[in-house]
Amino acid sequence: MPLDETQGPLPGAAMAPVEVLIVGPVPVAAPNAQFNAASIPVQPKKISSATLQKNIIGRKPMSIGSPGTGVASGTCMSMVSRLISSICKIVCTGPATRSFIGMTLHNLSNMIGMPMAPSQIKEITLK
Secondary structure, X not given: OOEEOEOOOOOOEEEEEEEEXXXXXXXXXXXXXEEHHHXXXXXOOOEEOOEEEOEOOOEEOOOEOOOXXXXXXOOOOOOEEEOOOXXXXXXXXXXXXXXXXXXXXXXXXXXXXXXXXXXXXXXXXXX
């Protein structure tokens, strides 16, 4: 079910299951996560479940779980970007983001993941 992403009340999370990192001289695989409560909203008008709703323009400044620097990006615990969003629902200035369907790019350019946990359970966006 494609639920809308919001700032809360549930701690919605995006996960990248295996991110390749450089720890010392060897590459290591580790999971990477990002929580919606730590993201920066760019629109103050649309409220869902008593918190601000997310769109694709919003910033997610840090990810959690990197014991070393990423192989592709060379950064540690960096930004998470959304790659896919809704094509029919616009939230203020950009397309709405959804849980369980969209794709995320973790640690700038290191690994592709997806939103795995919902941040609210009342609003859905089908397309």
